[in-house]
Amino acid sequence: MSRMLRASAIMAAGTMVSRVTGFVRSMVLAYAIGTAALGDSYNAAYAIPYSILDLLLLGVLSSVVVPMIVRAQQQDADRGRAYEQRLLTLSTAALIVVAALAVLVAPLLIDLYTDWDRGSREFEVAVTLARFILPQLAFFGIGSVAGAILNTHDRYGAPMWAPVLNNVVQIGAFLLYAGLGTGGGDLAKVTDGDLALLGLGTTAGIVAQSVVLIVALRRVGFSFLPRFDLRNARLGEMGRAGIWTIGYVVVTQLGFVLTTNLASSAGNEVPGHGISPYTLAFQLFQLPYGVIGVSVITAMLPRMSRAVTEGRFDDVRTEFGSSVRLICSVMVPVSLLLMVLGPAITVPIYGHGANSVADAVYIGNVLQVYGLALVPFAIFQLLLRVFYSFGDTRTPVYIGAGTTAVNAVFMVLLSAVLPARYTVMGLALAYAIAYALGAVLAWTLASRRVQGLGGWTVGMALTRMYLSALPTAVLALAAVWVVTEALDGLGFVNSLIVLASGGGLGMLLYLGVAHRMRIPEVNSIVGMVARRVGR
Numbered sequence: 001m002s003r004m005l006r007a008s009a010i011m012a013a014g015t016m017v018s019r020v021t022g023f024v025r026s027m028v029l030a031y032a033i034g035t036a037a038l039g040d041s042y043n044a045a046y047a048i049p050y051s052i053l054d055l056l057l058l059g060v061l062s063s064v065v066v067p068m069i070v071r072a073q074q075q076d077a078d079r080g081r082a083y084e085q086r087l088l089t090l091s092t093a094a095l096i097v098v099a100a101l102a103v104l105v106a107p108l109l110i111d112l113y114t115d116w117d118r119g120s121r122e123f124e125v126a127v128t129l130a131r132f133i134l135p136q137l138a139f140f141g142i143g144s145v146a147g148a149i150l151n152t153h154d155r156y157g158a159p160m161w162a163p164v165l166n167n168v169v170q171i172g173a174f175l176l177y178a179g180l181g182t183g184g185g186d187l188a189k190v191t192d193g194d195l196a197l198l199g200l201g202t203t204a205g206i207v208a209q210s211v212v213l214i215v216a217l218r219r220v221g222f223s224f225l226p227r228f229d230l231r232n233a234r235l236g237e238m239g240r241a242g243i244w245t246i247g248y249v250v251v252t253q254l255g256f257v258l259t260t261n262l263a264s265s266a267g268n269e270v271p272g273h274g275i276s277p278y279t280l281a282f283q284l285f286q287l288p289y290g291v292i293g294v295s296v297i298t299a300m301l302p303r304m305s306r307a308v309t310e311g312r313f314d315d316v317r318t319e320f321g322s323s324v325r326l327i328c329s330v331m332v333p334v335s336l337l338l339m340v341l342g343p344a345i346t347v348p349i350y351g352h353g354a355n356s357v358a359d360a361v362y363i364g365n366v367l368q369v370y371g372l373a374l375v376p377f378a379i380f381q382l383l384l385r386v387f388y389s390f391g392d393t394r395t396p397v398y399i400g401a402g403t404t405a406v407n408a409v410f411m412v413l414l415s416a417v418l419p420a421r422y423t424v425m426g427l428a429l430a431y432a433i434a435y436a437l438g439a440v441l442a443w444t445l446a447s448r449r450v451q452g453l454g455g456w457t458v459g460m461a462l463t464r465m466y467l468s469a470l471p472t473a474v475l476a477l478a479a480v481w482v483v484t485e486a487l488d489g490l491g492f493v494n495s496l497i498v499l500a501s502g503g504g505l506g507m508l509l510y511l512g513v514a515h516r517m518r519i520p521e522v523n524s525i526v527g528m529v530a531r532r533v534g535r
Helices: 002-033 037-075 081-104 106-113 121-133 136-152 157-180 192-219 235-269 275-309 313-350 357-389 394-417 420-450 455-487 492-516 520-534
Strands: none
Touching: 002 037, 002 157, 002 275, 002 313, 037 081, 037 106, 037 121, 037 136, 037 192, 037 235, 037 275, 081 106, 081 136, 106 121, 106 235, 121 192, 136 157, 136 192, 157 192, 235 275, 235 394, 235 420, 275 313, 275 357, 275 420, 313 357, 313 420, 313 455, 313 492, 313 520, 357 394, 357 420, 394 420, 455 492, 492 520
């Protein structure tokens, strides 16, 4: 537990700064271009390279590449160094080709991800932005492989801190647009020069992030020597394992395509209620998991893979149980706070410039619904890593297909029955329902694989966490009611008051109650902070 806490703390610190600067990035972007037509065009173009990268690389990194690198380090005479060089060479060459092809077919990609007419201004602007943004595919892929190699060497800092530089570069580009651009948030007035500044500034951030990771690799003694001897790259083994992971990513991306089409259709009917609020609320929803969940999973997966390789299945169960309890000790109170304080969170971040307070409140309403999904989503992601540590990439495809199918059914159903102004909130609700059911299915199958996951222990721990968090939710509700009634609504200052009283004091209240209830994970966190403060 202590080792996981230390590793997770290093990563969580970097991820926290990254996410905070990411919020600043989103705030500056919303200030510069708003969340209506231009914001939707930008966010549609921005999402596409991440979707392609998911299809080609990122899913394979977590489930296939990391375990294979670990095995190469354990079994190869050079401790896996040549294998790492082959992997980086292959991914670099492949992603350069993919980036070039993606730029050529940008109109087809925008047409796939949105419900816009090909001759519309939204469509044309999105295509132009995509052609500036899609080249980042090559650099992002290189950085991702470099980060995976660093993680297998137990160097977690650089991969978690490098995105900070990416955010800073993009913030600079968006501020330049806000100061020098002629279009503002008006889609009709934006020029090709404005779009070039937005698009190239976005790509420049990813380039800077990749450079930092390559430098970090050199500092651990890794020298990049291009190796094209693909016979020793174990592509057959990677393909057999990775084909199922790619299948899983394909399934989830089909769900994302449906999501963006439904959201863009709603945005056509109600400006400011389309892709942008969905994207911005989703980014906020992902913050707690990104800070805590990703950090724990990144530290957990190599250790679980080693335990499986050495036949230590008891350690797999112990590692998983500790990870679930550690993550949920934070996710539980945060999920309740998101459900209560959504608009109070989004108004200070997004209620400026080209974006109105009403637009920011709607983003907060979507975030409130997403709060329902936080704990199920985090547990779902942890459960998938159990299968990946066993080298099983097939079962997650079936689980992902079922989850995506449920999500799609509820998205279509809710979009059909809800007015357009509530469509994006319905998409968030469908997401929460799907991942709750998906987590139940994944738990059942994973428990059979390892002959039990300690469900009773985890269930009791979660119950105590929710009981400890109830006073926090009540305090947050009281703060919202008092401020909105006494100070007439949620403006910038009023929202900060709600966040300080309901959020800040609420989390302190949770830590105190959980500490008194002797929840071990909270006690470990409190003890670690107390020792650091004491020093």
